[in-house]
Amino acid sequence: MFRLATALWESTRLALLALWAHKMRAFLTVLGIIIGVTTITGIVSVIQGLNKAVYSQIAGLGADLLYVQKFPWVSGREFYRYRNRKDITNKEAEALKRFCTFASVVSPITATRRTVKYGSTKLSDVVIYAVEASYKEAANVVPEYGRFLTDTDVERRHAVCVIGQEVAAKLFEHVDPIGRKITVGGYKYTVVGVLEKQGEVLGRNNDIVVLVPLTIFQKLYGARRSLTILVKVLDASRLSEAEDEIIGILRRVRQVPPGQENDFAINRQDILEDLYKSLTRVLYAVAFGIGALSLLVGGIGIMNIMLVSVTERTREIGIRKAVGARRSDVMLQFLVESVVISALGGLIGLLLGFGVGMVLGRLPVLEATVSPSAVFLGLGFSCGVGMFAGLYPAWKASRLDPIVALRYE
């Protein structure tokens, strides 16, 4: 044991000396390893940064929410088929409210974009959500001041609205917005509340919004607009059962004949997660492809240089054997040298890869992370390559006949 530790330490020392003696050669040799490890760690740290950002965005959709809609979020070329589907209407929303046992809240909404005006100040392209009072629970929105829309507002078709933080800030710089009348797409609404700051979900700024009662929206802008029905499920772990129940109810209401596929979609956040995962899987595969290829090339380079090194040092091997080095000692020495070269390359690659990650991390959406798994992968792979590449040259060195080796010029 002690002997092995001494031998390992000695071999490492020797390897470093040998590398130092041929700095340029060593650098060129490990270039492949550096490129491979840089690629892998760079992409892994960028993807992990991306993961953080994307998952927090997707989580904004709500883990316990089902979105009943005409179109699925993720579709391939079948998009045109879905266009002929019947719209989702109040009828479906009423049916779900009455029959869905898994739901805590059923909240139909629809949306459009309109210009919003107060006095001479104009905001164009503001997202207008037409909602019911239950939207507050479904989407977890809270008024910072004033109040939210009520059931009475919806039943009586009151011309009132709740506005987002940024709308309030831009339209009402110096006055309290509550009780003021704003114009939304040509119709006047009284502001009754201002929402807390919402932030962004999937690139959409949820603070530039105006929420109006669904009923008055449908009266003023027409009811021929497909709805999205938010269904908040009591127990998030029973999302799939809720989905089955909703499918049953909707097929009945929409009179879908047995054997025919659903003419509506039930979307949930995992669909996006799955989509995202399949995208990153491709990225990972590309990274590992490039990385593996450069590691392979790097490994060949190392094997080549180790073979040169064994030949150059034939006499040294002879001397070592003459003074008592066993085959295993010689083998170990060259293996360690090969591993040390490629591990150094791996280390440089790791640093470069994290550097790339950090630089990309400056971009707004990304937040690059230095993860232990990337360090482990990078160093593990490069050591493995070094070991593998060194095996044959080391074996060759260990088999040299000391008499021949000592006479080698």
Add this chain to the structure above:
Amino acid sequence: MLIELENVVKIYEVGAERVHALRGVSLRVEENEYLAIMGPSGSGKSTMMNILGCLDTPTSGRYFFKGQNVGEMDDDQLAEIRNREIGFVFQTFNLLPRANALHNVELPLIYNGTPAAKRRQLAEEALAKVGLADRMHHRPNELSGGQRQRVAIARALVNRPSIILADEPTGNLDTRTGQEIMDIFEKLHEAGNTIILVTHEEYIAEHTNRIIRLRDGMIERDEAVN
């Protein structure tokens, strides 16, 4: 009895040709002997040296080292004998070019697991014995030929081997430096070491107590020197 060769034969196969390097050599060497092996080139000197040094094994015949049959040893056992029992001194010194004198002398100790501190101490002592206490941190290319050979002798001594094998140790040195090296061997012999020299120079061989003359792979004469 330190060394006992019994009718040792060594045959090399060079291509299709069989070269009889040794054709039946028998020899006994006692402890603290100082002997020279002489002979013209091709007489089998080097082969005999390699076999005595456990770098090679006989084709037939037997070689007992301290009573152990070397012919039956595997590679690792031979390496261990070379490490503990034999100190080599070569004509071309054979030092590691990138290592300093101290590290060169430590080399045999690395292969028997001597701890670093002990290694350093033993190497320093060995270098002091050959008069190089002030050159320990110099590399071979910073030393003269004679100094290099003294480093090699220190390396041969450091493990306190049973026998020192020197192959033309003065061959690459001028006469005066060669004389200095022979003085060191003289002292080592007086201190109780067993030394075998291979040389083709009469005046070098005359430093020893016994001369073995080889010709065509056989011992031609085995004579004592006064």
